[in-house]
Amino acid sequence: MMALGAPPPPPLSLSSSDVKYNLYDTGVNENKPFNDVNGMLQQIMSIVDQSLDEAQARKHAFNQSRLKPAFFQVLCEIKEKTAINIRNLPEDEPPDSQLMRLDNMLIAEGIAGPERTGGSSSAASANAAASINDDSALEHGDYRAKLSQIRQLYHSELEKYEQACNDFTSHVINLLREQSRARPISPREIDRMVMIIRKKFSSIQLQLKQSTCEAVMILRSRFLDARRKRRNFSKTATEVLNEYFYSHLSNPYPSEEAKEELARKCSISVSQVSNWFGNKRIRYKKNIGKAQEEANLYASKLANQAAQGIGGIRRDSDSSQQDKPARKSRSRVKK
DNA sequence: GTATATGATTTGAT
DNA sequence: ATCAAATCATATAC
Numbered sequence: 001m002m003a004l005g006a007p008p009p010p011p012l013s014l015s016s017s018d019v020k021y022n023l024y025d026t027g028v029n030e031n032k033p034f035n036d037v038n039g040m041l042q043q044i045m046s047i048v049d050q051s052l053d054e055a056q057a058r059k060h061a062f063n064q065s066r067l068k069p070a071f072f073q074v075l076c077e078i079k080e081k082t083a084i085n086i087r088n089l090p091e092d093e094p095p096d097s098q099l100m101r102l103d104n105m106l107i108a109e110g111i112a113g114p115e116r117t118g119g120s121s122s123a124a125s126a127n128a129a130a131s132i133n134d135d136s137a138l139e140h141g142d143y144r145a146k147l148s149q150i151r152q153l154y155h156s157e158l159e160k161y162e163q164a165c166n167d168f169t170s171h172v173i174n175l176l177r178e179q180s181r182a183r184p185i186s187p188r189e190i191d192r193m194v195m196i197i198r199k200k201f202s203s204i205q206l207q208l209k210q211s212t213c214e215a216v217m218i219l220r221s222r223f224l225d226a227r228r229k230r231r232n233f234s235k236t237a238t239e240v241l242n243e244y245f246y247s248h249l250s251n252p253y254p255s256e257e258a259k260e261e262l263a264r265k266c267s268i269s270v271s272q273v274s275n276w277f278g279n280k281r282i283r284y285k286k287n288i289g290k291a292q293e294e295a296n297l298y299a300s301k302l303a304n305q306a307a308q309g310i311g312g313i314r315r316d317s318d319s320s321q322q323d324k325p326a327r328k329s330r331s332r333v334k335k
Numbered sequence: 336g337t338a339t340a341t342g343a344t345t346t347g348a349t
Numbered sequence: 350a351t352c353a354a355a356t357c358a359t360a361t362a363c
Contacts (some may be wrong), residue, residue, distance in 0.1 A: 232342075275344090
């Protein structure tokens with residue numbers, strides 16, 4: 001029984017006379033050819049005790065037997081019930097959550113899924129420009145170039161894997177089909193083997209996806225992390241912000257609307273305005289003495305503007321405090 | 336090269 | 350959610 005699943009002995013060259021001789025003139029008891037099941041079984045069981053030539057001869061004779069197909073079928077069933085079921089994989093594996101996560105991310109990043117045309121990506125850049133609205137176009141373009149490079153690599157690798165998987169699978173199928181003439185292999189077993197192969201290959205693909213995700217993340221952190229690619233605001237933007245700050249020194253907390261307006265004027269985002277005021281307040285407070293001259297500078301500038309009637313920014317009624325701003329951040333009004 | 340300026344982020348409080 | 354404060358990481362001045 002234990003020898004049943006083993007591959008057949010390698011085919012040696014046998015002359016027909018050898019076969020005849022071995023088949024009918026062995027020292028073994030049964031001279032009958034394979035024409036009944038018991039005889040057949042006994043001959044198969046005793047094959048391990050025989051010489052290679054004898055075994056070959058038996059095999060040949062067995063292959064000629066009309067009982068062989070039925071016999072193989074039975075063996076296949078037995079195999080099905082024993083060997084294969086033991087290491088039966090969890091048949092319907094749950095869709096790997098990690099794989100799903102990776103797939104989703106790749107699609108979200110535009111690596112996998114439908115190829116992005118110029119239209120959709122320009123829509124994306126328009127979206128980004130709407131929210132950032134500054135001169136990040138260059139970096140963004142660079143980012144997209146690198147991203148498409150990654151995408152290209154990913155797709156070519158994926159295709160290679162797919163190709164290799166298909167090649168290997170069909171090769172194995174052919175091999176097993178061929179061997180199923182010499183040893184009991186059920187179609188179901190072949191299917192299972194195909195599944196195993198696919199699984200192995202998909203685990204390789206998982207690695208590919210993983211490293212692709214990694215590369216995208218690195219790219220993101222390098223190109224989209226604004227902290228790394230910090231750019232100072234334009235001179236005029238800083239001017240506008242400072243004007244607002246020093247003309248509202250008593251309460252340098254622009255409302256949401258004011259922030260929006262400042263953002264618009266400075267071509268930066270609202271959150272950047274918030275950042276700026278947060279930094280400005282804390283840094284102003286930290287050394288009022290040094291900031292004093294800056295305050296005076298802007299105060300005089302504003303005075304000039306007011307005198308000329310240009311003042312686009314109204315000074316708040318409380319701005320008399322501007323000469324001695326005192327630390328009153330704690331007394332700010334809560335919204 | 337270092338020192339300072341500056342925009343962004345994190346943390347913790349309210 | 351918004352703020353102060355500390356901190357990070359880069360830009361710029363020196």
